[in-house]
Amino acid sequence: MNADDVRPAAVTARGWGWRHAGRSRPAISGLDLDISPGERVLLLGPSGAGKSTLLHALAGVLGEGGGADADADDADETGSLLIDGAPPRDRRGRAGLVQQDPETQVVLSRVGDDVAFGAENLAVPPAEIWARVGEALDDVGLGSLPLGHPTSALSGGQKQRLALAGILAMRPGLLLLDEPTANLDPAGVLEVRDAVGRCLDRTGATLVVVEHRVSVWKDLVDRIVVLQPGSAGESAVLLDGPPDRVLAEAREMLIAAGVWVPGHVPATRARSAGDTGQGPEPGFEAGRLLLAAESLAVSRDRPRRGGLRTRLRAVPPVPVQEGIAAQVRAGRALTITGPNGAGKSTFALTLAGLLAPVAGTVSATTDLSAGAGIDPYAWKAQQLIPRIGTVFQEPEHQFVTGRVLDELTFGPRQLGRGADRVDELLERLRLRDLVDANPYTLSGGEKRRLSVATVLAAHPQVLVLDEPTFGQDANTWAELASFLSELLDAGTAVVSVTHDAEFSDVLGGDELKLQGAAA
Amino acid sequence: MREALTLEGNRAVLARANPLAKFSGVVLVTVALALSIDWVSASVALVFEVLLFPLAGLTPALLWRRGWPLILAAALGGWSTAILAPDRGRILLDVGIWSISEGSLQLGLGFLLRGLAIALPAVLLMSCTDPTDLADALAQQAKLPHRFVLGTLAAMRLVGLMAEEWQTIGMARRARGVGSHGSPAQRARAMLGQSFGLLVQAVRRASRLAVTMEARGFGGARRTWARQARFTGLDVWVVLGGVVIAASAVAAAVAAGTWNMVFLGQQ
Numbered sequence: 001m002n003a004d005d006v007r008p009a010a011v012t013a014r015g016w017g018w019r020h021a022g023r024s025r026p027a028i029s030g031l032d033l034d035i036s037p038g039e040r041v042l043l044l045g046p047s048g049a050g051k052s053t054l055l056h057a058l059a060g061v062l063g064e065g066g067g068a069d070a071d072a073d074d075a076d077e078t079g080s081l082l083i084d085g086a087p088p089r090d091r092r093g094r095a096g097l098v099q100q101d102p103e104t105q106v107v108l109s110r111v112g113d114d115v116a117f118g119a120e121n122l123a124v125p126p127a128e129i130w131a132r133v134g135e136a137l138d139d140v141g142l143g144s145l146p147l148g149h150p151t152s153a154l155s156g157g158q159k160q161r162l163a164l165a166g167i168l169a170m171r172p173g174l175l176l177l178d179e180p181t182a183n184l185d186p187a188g189v190l191e192v193r194d195a196v197g198r199c200l201d202r203t204g205a206t207l208v209v210v211e212h213r214v215s216v217w218k219d220l221v222d223r224i225v226v227l228q229p230g231s232a233g234e235s236a237v238l239l240d241g242p243p244d245r246v247l248a249e250a251r252e253m254l255i256a257a258g259v260w261v262p263g264h265v266p267a268t269r270a271r272s273a274g275d276t277g278q279g280p281e282p283g284f285e286a287g288r289l290l291l292a293a294e295s296l297a298v299s300r301d302r303p304r305r306g307g308l309r310t311r312l313r314a315v316p317p318v319p320v321q322e323g324i325a326a327q328v329r330a331g332r333a334l335t336i337t338g339p340n341g342a343g344k345s346t347f348a349l350t351l352a353g354l355l356a357p358v359a360g361t362v363s364a365t366t367d368l369s370a371g372a373g374i375d376p377y378a379w380k381a382q383q384l385i386p387r388i389g390t391v392f393q394e395p396e397h398q399f400v401t402g403r404v405l406d407e408l409t410f411g412p413r414q415l416g417r418g419a420d421r422v423d424e425l426l427e428r429l430r431l432r433d434l435v436d437a438n439p440y441t442l443s444g445g446e447k448r449r450l451s452v453a454t455v456l457a458a459h460p461q462v463l464v465l466d467e468p469t470f471g472q473d474a475n476t477w478a479e480l481a482s483f484l485s486e487l488l489d490a491g492t493a494v495v496s497v498t499h500d501a502e503f504s505d506v507l508g509g510d511e512l513k514l515q516g517a518a519a
Numbered sequence: 520m521r522e523a524l525t526l527e528g529n530r531a532v533l534a535r536a537n538p539l540a541k542f543s544g545v546v547l548v549t550v551a552l553a554l555s556i557d558w559v560s561a562s563v564a565l566v567f568e569v570l571l572f573p574l575a576g577l578t579p580a581l582l583w584r585r586g587w588p589l590i591l592a593a594a595l596g597g598w599s600t601a602i603l604a605p606d607r608g609r610i611l612l613d614v615g616i617w618s619i620s621e622g623s624l625q626l627g628l629g630f631l632l633r634g635l636a637i638a639l640p641a642v643l644l645m646s647c648t649d650p651t652d653l654a655d656a657l658a659q660q661a662k663l664p665h666r667f668v669l670g671t672l673a674a675m676r677l678v679g680l681m682a683e684e685w686q687t688i689g690m691a692r693r694a695r696g697v698g699s700h701g702s703p704a705q706r707a708r709a710m711l712g713q714s715f716g717l718l719v720q721a722v723r724r725a726s727r728l729a730v731t732m733e734a735r736g737f738g739g740a741r742r743t744w745a746r747q748a749r750f751t752g753l754d755v756w757v758v759l760g761g762v763v764i765a766a767s768a769v770a771a772a773v774a775a776g777t778w779n780m781v782f783l784g785q786q
Contacts, residue, residue: 056730059730059734060733060734061734095734096734097730097731097734099727099730101724101727103724104724104731107676107728107731107732107735108651108672108673108676109650109651110651112745113651113745113746116746117732117735117737119743119745120742120743120745121735121736121737121738121739121742122736122739122742123739123741123742124743125743126743126745126747129743129745130745133745152676163731166735170735170736352694354690354694380698381693381695381698382696382698384693384694384696385694385696389694390690390691392687392690392691392694394687396720396723397687397688397691397716397720398692398694398695400692400695400697400712400716410695410696414696414697415696440719454695455695458696
């Protein structure tokens with residue numbers, strides 16, 4: 001990309017605020033901010049400080065198309081927010097936005113077409129579009145893919161880089177990144193960060209990035225702005241300056257706000273029973289085998305109906321991983337690690353009795369099954385939840401009611417039990433003030449805590465978690481890790497799929513490393 | 520469900536043809552066949568269509584995988600016509616109220632062949648037409664509004680994701696103790712809950728995708744097209760092919776004296 005094609009954009013905010021339609025309080029108010037052309041800004045602050053709202057406003061997408069904001073008449077804007085002296089809506093194409101969820105960053109089904117989409121919308125001449133597409137794909141390190149490559153075959157990190165390429169092909173003067181790496185594994189995070197760095201070095205465009213994990217972006221930005229939740233009369237900007245100075249001055253405050261500050265691992269409760277599970281506490285026999293997998297092959301696909309060639313017998317799907325052996329023991333953690341596409345989640349779901357094994361067995365010992373049969377997949381749902389609880393990566397998938405308290409009492413009611421444990425969980429996972437809220441309206445951290453609490457309300461002996469720390473702030477992270485370490489000491493078996501080495505360090509126990517899928 | 524209607528990476532000749540040309544060819548054949556119920560025109564068209572399958576990258580096995588509901592429907596239509604049509608000629612089979620005569624069998628056979636001859640071009644068209652190419656042709660050549668066409672195209676990509684999402688939500692709900700066992704009423708309730716969950720996720724995904732598209736400048740009055748949809752020499756052949764099939768079918772039926780215009784009533 002030619003540097004002279006890109007004119008870095010300037011951002012000016014004067015007393016700017018925004019209240020979403022249907023909300024009583026503004027998401028952000030009293031923002032005064034100047035970003036000069038070519039500056040690279042990391043935006044920090046506790047959740048609810050209006051970081052995403054600001055990015056959406058700069059991208060010109062606030063108040064339209066955004067589902068909750070569809071009724072824009074009811075939303076309310078105060079002050080002014082300008083890109084190069086004009087409202088963002090009148091500057092179509094000057095700013096490009098990359099959001100968190102990789103799946104919805106892809107628009108079209110072929111790599112080349114997807115990158116071309118933005119440039120087409122800006123009415124760039126077709127011949128120039130393809131030149132830009134090639135350059136943009138090279139810039140983000142996807143230049144080796146054929147233009148016809150299906151976008152559905154890309155990994156999360158590749159999808160985010162593709163989104164970045166689609167933005168670059170528009171030649172924007174302002175790059176807006178809204179937690180672009182929150183859903184990615186560590187390799188994906190670096191892929192995206194490095195691609196952003198390369199593109200900025202070449203184009204000199206202005207950058208505004210929102211992200212919890214400061215260490216990822218610290219060396220790439222030249223300024224950190226810390227926002228605080230708005231209250232009338234107070235400035236929205238709490239701190240503003242070079243990264244090192246802000247991090248030194250506001251370290252304690254940022255830590256308290258749940259920001260991942262470099263060099264700081266949030267304090268967690270240590271395992272009292274030792275990380276091997278061999279120092280049994282009185283009252284339970286540690287290390288008791290509960291669940292075992294043997295020569296297990298896993299896949300999300302179901303067996304296909306057979307044709308005449310297979311004499312109408314069902315054809316088993318191609319496993320994503322095979323020959324897995326694992327043991328789940330009481331009071332002992334098992335961490336499943338491995339590269340993307342190695343079948344970690346698929347294995348965990350099979351172990352949890354939610355997917356049928358393609359080959360091999362998952363068997364529950366009598367300690368766990370207690371008369372329910374050896375194969376967890378064959379258990380009824382009511383038999384499953386007091387034995388094996390599973391917390392999904394996306395909490396919303398598991399919400400079944402419209403109220404936090406109902407969510408928590410749902411499991412016990414299915415089992416015909418009293419809700420004796422609910423009170424303790426409300427307290428322990430800080431959900432007491434939210435009992436009447438709709439689960440879908442909670443913040444990311446609150447949703448995560450709720451999804452863990454709902455599964456634990458059924459008192460399972462085995463807890464399976466799929467990437468429980470993805471996208472979580474440091475406070476939720478620490479609470480979760482401490483809580484799980486307590487559960488382990490009390491004899492629950494905890495199986496987690498995670499890329500988070502610090503998290504598995506807290507839990508201790510065994511690691512099962514799955515190899516990359518054989519292509 | 521993961522595999523879309525189009526065959527991935529189909530390199531057959533017809534996959535390169537313009538979707539609108541292919542569509543015109545299919546319409547020509549369909550209209551000709553819709554005019555008459557007779558087995559001659561339908562068989563002639565059917566023979567041509569079977570010969571065309573390799574050009575669309577289809578094999579009999581693939582055809583069955585994609586088109587079995589249509590093929591079964593045609594067979595069922597033929598069978599019920601044979602049973603229910605007024606008897607003419609020799610009675611071949613008589614079981615209670617059902618009887619099949621030579622006349623009704625002929626009519627049923629005509630119905631079956633015609634059903635197949637009309638259904639198969641649609642399967643053929645779908646399996647060798649990429650949705651993106653179709654959208655390009657519809658917006659650039661048929662001049663349909665691009666907001667509508669591209670919006671639909673982007674939404675279709677999410678349909679595949681929704682199939683995965685359905686499975687995930689099903690598992691996630693089982694993990695909450697919602698069983699898919701029990702009485703039909705309980706099962707229906709579980710299904711309803713799962714559908715609601717899917718709906719919520721679909722709306723969320725769709726609104727995030729809408730933001731993505733808008734942030735990339737979608738929705739402006741003017742846009743250019745990186746992929747130019749155009750007609751080539753191949754498309755002339757495709758339309759000509761449609762004309763030939765339609766004309767041969769009609770001519771053969773007229774020559775054989777079986778041409779039987781539906782709109783003019785039974786002769």
